[in-house]
Amino acid sequence: MNYVPTRITADGRDGYPVEAGRYRLIAARACPWANRAIIVRRLLGLEGAISMGLTGPTHDQRSWTFDLDPGGVDPVLGYERLQQAYFARFPDYPRGITVPAIVDETDGKLVTNDFAQMTLDLSLEWTAFHREGAPELYPEHLRDEMDVVMKRVFTEVNNGVYRCGFAGSQESYEAAYDRLFVALDWLEERLAGRRFLMGESITEADVRLFTTLARFDPVYHGHFKCNRQKLSEMPVLWAYARDLFQTPGFGDTTDFAQIKKHYYVVHSDINPTQIVPKGPDLAGWLTPHHREELGGRPFGDGTPPGPPLPAEVVPASGAALAA
Structure with a gap:
């Protein structure tokens, strides 16, 4: 599958500069490709710079949907389906609607769904917003x-x-x-x-x-x-x-x-x-x-991240049994 190759970079060369509070990561805990982005965002401490919306674990042939949110609507984007962000930028988008995706909150348009480049850019381009003690994930x-x-x-x-x-x-x-x-x-x-x-x-x-x-x-x-x-x-x-x-x-x-x-x-x-x-x-x-x-030193010269944001804690129904 070909992914949308647009990148969010420090110099904004693709038209999307790194900017705290502008972008929303749309992910699904169920999906291994999206789970990567969730982990990297948390390890680097980017929760305050990049908001996160979570879809439900299932989808139909059209799109991932925001089943977990009240009324089935993402509270920031106002969308019921991730497909809406894709179509806002590409009205005739011909490929699958995939997670993870990063959406520009200012206009509701998809920026990128290139999951492999996305996490590398979180490490390399978003350094201004990394937490103190963030690990170097791509040394x-x-x-x-x-x-x-x-x-x-x-x-x-x-x-x-x-x-x-x-x-x-x-x-x-x-x-x-x-x-x-x-x-x-x-x-x-x-x-x-x-x-x-x-x-x-x-x-x-x-x-x-x-x-x-x-x-x-x-x-x-x-x-x-x-x-x-x-x-x-x-x-x-x-x-x-x-x-x-x-x-x-x-x-x-x-x-x-x-x-x-x-x-x-x-x-x-x-x-x-x-x-x-x-x-x-x-x-x-x-x-x-x-x-x-x-x-070994799991975080190198850095430190572990703090606890997850209260709104991002995995429900007890899906977590491993408490020790």
Whole structure:
């Protein structure tokens, strides 16, 4: 899919300069691509500079909708459907209406839905509004290696689970399955001796991997037939995922109820009954991971973010069980 490549930059070269209070991130907790933007915004402390609207976990063929808001209307944009922001800028927009999206609050028009560039720009272009102690998620000295790692994570894992789930033949499914687990085995090996993907501190690469791992056992293992093992049966990746989950910004932005409802209800071609599974048990996410034994400094020279804004706390129905 081609995304709207407009960027919000410090120099405003695309016509959209970085400006606190002007833009609204529209996201869905259910969506792994949107979950990335939610995490990065929180890690960098951009809540006061960029507002956030959340859609419901399901959508129809037309658009994500603001089911969670009173009257089903986003309180800032006044929209019932994210589609309205897309059409405000592109009346004949021909592609899918996707999250995350950033909308200009001044005119209600979509700015960008380029999820990969979006989070990098939050790190690199919005530095004037980062909180004190914000981590460096895309450090310059690691970028060449990071780009290689993130490309493999994207093609083989983030997209790999979808290739399995939407395979149209036994042959294509088995090929996708093999590719996915080759990559997961590579990650098990890579993370065995280092706490995070790029070493001792959390980076954008970890954010991108985490959102797929969080959905693996609740959705991808069964719904997408990625069932060689559960995440909880891959010792290194499971400990790594728990380490991140227990880090402010990761687990506290993860809503398992919305995640399950999205996939099992929206993908009616795969799950015609639209029955949402009760499991799996979430208590394991809060068990000790022992990854601190590898050392490392999760936020580098920075500090963890504070608690989420009261309006952005994940409902108890979707959170992992309290310890």
